[in-house]
Amino acid sequence: xxxxxxxxxxxxxxxxxxxxxxxxxxxxxxxxxxxxxxxxxxxxxxxxxxxxxxxxxxxxxxxxxxxxxxxxxxxxxxxxxxxxxxxxxxxxxxxxxxxxxxxxxxxxxxxxxxxxxxxxxxxxxxxxxxxxxxxxxxxxxxxxxxxxxxxxxxxxxxxxxxxxxxxxxxxxxxxxxxxxxxxxxxxxxxxxxxxxxxxxxxxxxxxxxxxxxxxxxxxxxxxxxxxxxxxxxxxxxxxxxxxxxxxxxxxxxxxxxxxxxxxxxxxxxxxxxxxxxxxxxxxxxxxxxxxxxxxxxxxxxxxxxxxxxxxxxxxxxxxxxx
Amino acid sequence: xxxxxxxxxxxxxxxxxxxxxxxxxxxxxxxxxxxxxxxxxxxxxxxxxxxxxxxxxxxxxxxxxxxxxxxxxxxxxxxxxxxxxxxxxxxxxxxxxxxxxxxxxxxxxxxxxxxxxxxxxxxxxxxxxxxxxxxxxxxxxxxxxxxxxxxxxxxxxxxxxxxxxxxxxxxxxxxxxxxxxxxxxxxxxxxxxxxxxxxxxxxxxxxxxxxxxxxxxxxxxxxxxxxxxxxxxxxxxxxxxxxxxxxxxxxxxxxxxxxxxxxxxxxxxxxxxxxxxxxxxxxxxxxxxxxxxxxxxxxxxxxxxxxxxxxxxxxxxxxxxxxxxxxxxxxxxxxxxxxxxxxxxxxxxxxxxx
Numbered sequence: 001x002x003x004x005x006x007x008x009x010x011x012x013x014x015x016x017x018x019x020x021x022x023x024x025x026x027x028x029x030x031x032x033x034x035x036x037x038x039x040x041x042x043x044x045x046x047x048x049x050x051x052x053x054x055x056x057x058x059x060x061x062x063x064x065x066x067x068x069x070x071x072x073x074x075x076x077x078x079x080x081x082x083x084x085x086x087x088x089x090x091x092x093x094x095x096x097x098x099x100x101x102x103x104x105x106x107x108x109x110x111x112x113x114x115x116x117x118x119x120x121x122x123x124x125x126x127x128x129x130x131x132x133x134x135x136x137x138x139x140x141x142x143x144x145x146x147x148x149x150x151x152x153x154x155x156x157x158x159x160x161x162x163x164x165x166x167x168x169x170x171x172x173x174x175x176x177x178x179x180x181x182x183x184x185x186x187x188x189x190x191x192x193x194x195x196x197x198x199x200x201x202x203x204x205x206x207x208x209x210x211x212x213x214x215x216x217x218x219x220x221x222x223x224x225x226x227x228x229x230x231x232x233x234x235x236x237x238x239x240x241x242x243x244x245x246x247x248x249x250x251x252x253x254x255x256x257x258x259x260x261x262x263x264x265x266x267x268x269x270x271x272x273x274x275x276x277x278x279x280x281x282x283x284x285x286x287x288x289x290x291x292x293x294x295x296x297x298x299x300x301x302x303x304x305x306x307x308x309x310x311x312x313x314x315x316x317x318x319x320x321x322x
Numbered sequence: 323x324x325x326x327x328x329x330x331x332x333x334x335x336x337x338x339x340x341x342x343x344x345x346x347x348x349x350x351x352x353x354x355x356x357x358x359x360x361x362x363x364x365x366x367x368x369x370x371x372x373x374x375x376x377x378x379x380x381x382x383x384x385x386x387x388x389x390x391x392x393x394x395x396x397x398x399x400x401x402x403x404x405x406x407x408x409x410x411x412x413x414x415x416x417x418x419x420x421x422x423x424x425x426x427x428x429x430x431x432x433x434x435x436x437x438x439x440x441x442x443x444x445x446x447x448x449x450x451x452x453x454x455x456x457x458x459x460x461x462x463x464x465x466x467x468x469x470x471x472x473x474x475x476x477x478x479x480x481x482x483x484x485x486x487x488x489x490x491x492x493x494x495x496x497x498x499x500x501x502x503x504x505x506x507x508x509x510x511x512x513x514x515x516x517x518x519x520x521x522x523x524x525x526x527x528x529x530x531x532x533x534x535x536x537x538x539x540x541x542x543x544x545x546x547x548x549x550x551x552x553x554x555x556x557x558x559x560x561x562x563x564x565x566x567x568x569x570x571x572x573x574x575x576x577x578x579x580x581x582x583x584x585x586x587x588x589x590x591x592x593x594x595x596x597x598x599x600x601x602x603x604x605x606x607x608x609x610x611x612x613x614x615x616x617x618x619x620x621x622x623x624x625x626x627x628x629x630x631x632x633x634x635x636x637x638x639x640x641x642x643x644x645x646x647x648x649x650x651x652x653x654x655x656x657x658x659x660x661x662x663x664x665x666x667x668x669x670x671x672x673x674x675x676x
Contacts, residue, residue, distance in 0.1 A: 078570075078573070080547065080570055080571075081547070082547045082553070083568075083570060085570075090573075149583070149586055150586065153587075153590075154590050154591075157590075157591060163538075163539040163540075163541050163593045164541040164576065164587065164591055164593060164594070165587075165590075165591065166576055166578075166587065244579055245579070245583065248576040248577075248578075249546075249576060249577040249578065249579070250573065250574050250575055250576050250577065251573060251577075252573050252574060253573075262574075263574070263576050265577070272579075273546045273577070273579050274546070274547070
């Protein structure tokens with residue numbers, strides 16, 4: 001864990017390579033080469049700098065809210081900023097419900113699809129199916145939102161018996177659809193990269209095909225599969241437009257899984273809907289940045305967790321291999 | 323690239339490729355808003371009036387057709403239009419500019435008026451910006467603009483501020499607007515009182531049975547809380563105009579980001595109850611008649627019922643001037659109350675004055 005938080009500087013050799021070895025003919029470095037190197041270095045460093053600046057900006061804009069609003073008000077159960085009700089709890093719970101719902105649908109479905117494409121169908125079918133799944137990732141979220149509003153919502157109302165189709169479940173289904181291509185694509189790549197010798201060995205030991213897949217291939221591809229899942233969930237948390245169009249945006253307090261069939265208001269939808277009209281510098285404005293910062297923290301924690309899991313498992317598998 | 327001579331201005335140019343015959347200031351005439359063969363430089367010095375006749379969209383489409391180099395040209399053209407419109411038309415040596423600032427919900431209307439007026443009268447140009455009713459009125463009181471748009475009438479504090487500044491704001495009603503209550507086509511409910519609406523939207527009544535409908539739950543639909551319509555509805559329907567009343571919308575109210583969201587849901591959900599500007603109501607939604615008290619009369623929203631004051635959920639749209647307007651401003655306001663401008667009012671979903 002500490003190694004995650006602090007870079008291993010030994011990996012970054014900014015200086016010239018050490019000349020302890022036998023001097024060979026020096027590599028000729030043209031000016032184009034050093035120019036490219038510098039450019040790449042600048043872009044790499046600027047990515048970090050930009051993220052840092054974004055965090056600073058978020059904090060700078062969010063901090064005044066904590067001065068203007070008491071923590072008790074922030075933890076209240078009503079979000080109606082026009083009249084000074086600043087409770088963030090309904091929004092947090094709304095995002096949680098929709099995201100967990102989406103993950104519960106997308107993770108098993110995504111893994112199953114990845115296994116199906118990588119292991120079960122013949123090669124020509126894989127070459128056909130994979131691009132189809134990836135095209136799904138290219139559909140703009142507004143279009144999916146429109147489909148959700150016009151097609152999915154009436155179906156949810158009819159079959160789930162909910163008073164309206166604009167519910168957390170509709171949002172979860174739509175988000176699952178959007179997270180699927182990421183999960184399938186990354187997980188399938190990882191499963192496909194497992195060496196054939198693993199499968200051959202398992203089959204030679206008398207394992208059935210299913211046992212080979214579930215006990216040998218998938219665990220061996222665990223790192224990639226988990227990465228794909230985390231990326232998918234990350235997309236689900238941050239998605240805004242489609243969610244705003246189908247979840248109904250009612251800032252209710254979520255009490256349990258039964259609320260999947262009722263409308264909720266997510267954090268992203270709140271920012272998107274209210275940022276356009278809010279008076280700059282008002283309490284409401286700063287609170288929207290508080291929500292943004294909270295979202296940033298959530299996705300940061302998800303990524304950190306993913307990194308920790310991946311890191312630990314590579315180490316263990318390396319140990320087993322050697 | 324060899325230099326060549328532009329066929330129109332005879333200037334040496336390094337521009338090649340598709341525009342080999344002309345320099346980049348002089349692309350083929352079809353790509354700009356000039357008749358074939360006319361020089362772009364002449365176009366740039368033409369009146370704002372000639373240029374505003376072609377809409378922005380048409381310009382953009384043509385610029386896109388003409389390919390990437392013309393995007394540059396399009397930008398130059400746009401800047402020309404802006405610069406020739408903005409600084410009081412003094413460089414063009416004709417007419418005056420009216421500065422018009424205010425309500426965001428009236429920006430589209432004000433823009434449509436200004437565009438039409440620019441076509442009809444070449445002497446005056448009108449520059450529009452939004453910012454909200456309060457912003458517009460504050461600017462009017464400070465004397466920086468000529469006309470303030472407001473979707474509410476002026477507050478007493480604002481009148482006091484104006485008098486402290488030595489000016490008298492004058493109110494002009496320029497359009498009206500009604501908020502229609504809509505339900506699903508199959509909903510048997512066809513009349514509601516303001517009191518019932520207040521109870522419905524604050525969550526006191528939760529079943530259609532209680533207001534004479536079927537035994538169904540009620541799904542409340544509203545615009546987002548920052549829309550002017552939402553605030554008007556909160557103050558005049560949910561709180562029934564009582565300033566001390568602190569009733570809020572029910573927590574279960576669905577806040578939809580667009581009018582389209584409301585009409586889609588009302589169209590397909592028999593439980594839905596929504597409200598929206600009269601202009602946004604499509605024929606496949608059922609409009610409910612509204613009355614102030616249970617004895618009636620129950621009135622459907624329409625241009626007539628809004629104008630004779632019988633429909634209770636209606637509001638006026640205003641323009642404010644400092645003192646009685648004179649000159650170009652007076653002419654503009656006069657034109658706005660006339661037939662052409664009021665036809666635009668109806669087109670944009672507001673209720674025209676009679």
